[in-house]
Amino acid sequence: MAPPKMIAETRKPEYTARVVEWHADKGFGWLKFNDKRLFLHRRDFSRWHHTPRVGEEIRFNWGLDAECRPCAQNAVQVREVEDLRLTGLCLLGALLVLPAYAWRQTGWEMWRLVTYVCALSLITYAAYRSDKRKARMDAWRIPEMHLHLLELAGGWPGAWVAQRRLRHKCSKGFYQFHFWLIICLHQFVAFDSLQQWKYSHMLKQALFEDQRTTRTRQRG
Incomplete structure (x- = not known):
């Protein structure tokens, strides 16, 4: 069952999904949520920390874009640490x-x-x-x-x-x-x-x- 429509300004994300595709040059990609692909744009991050990687976990609110298509909003990158080089x-x-x-x-x-x-x-x-x-x-x-x-x-x-x-x-x-x-x-x-x-x-x-x-x- 699809999650209900969330208010765009909700402070705390309630859903979690992983990045399955990300285009760094264009600033957008897709998350794998259940059996569907969910669009995510860089501007929809509540805080930007680093370029998302495939497989990275993202917390988000369920929302709709300007054309009423489902998308991720108020996204937060769950992973807080990076590997030391x-x-x-x-x-x-x-x-x-x-x-x-x-x-x-x-x-x-x-x-x-x-x-x-x-x-x-x-x-x-x-x-x-x-x-x-x-x-x-x-x-x-x-x-x-x-x-x-x-x-x-x-x-x-x-x-x-x-x-x-x-x-x-x-x-x-x-x-x-x-x-x-x-x-x-x-x-x-x-x-x-x-x-x-x-x-x-x-x-x-x-x-x-x-x-x-x-x-x-x-x-x-």
Whole structure:
């Protein structure tokens, strides 16, 4: 029996079907609902996260298009996570090499660093997941500054994984700029520690010299 006509603005989808065909260049495709094909257009997604794939599960409301033909409306992509690519994991591993080596040179046990980074990364990943769910529900979001503070404290590997698995915050250029700035800061601190903090001392001296010059000009 065909499902009853649903109001187009219903907030919560009630039906589930899988994508059987999708034309990315045209922005539409079809779902397999019972024994019928149901049309779905990109504009009928309540939130767009990524290009649908064949076999992907979609939740939707039953509706009618302009010509009174049955179609899916207020669609939501059920799958919230993506598979991590090997290249991404290799790059993450490469970014962890320098901080791990610098930590080892301090003489501290490696398990302390691993435990700390893993714990903070799990917290950061959970924060990303919570923020994405709140975004879908139009609820009060986690401030971006709080996410950056978690990354700065050492949870950036968890943020790296969360951005790629959850497809969250990965397309915002301004956010990504600060995220990569934090990663570069961790790499710089690790490198500088191996150089006996030479560059930090140079920066400190340059700042003091600039302040001294400013004071001299103000007195003059």
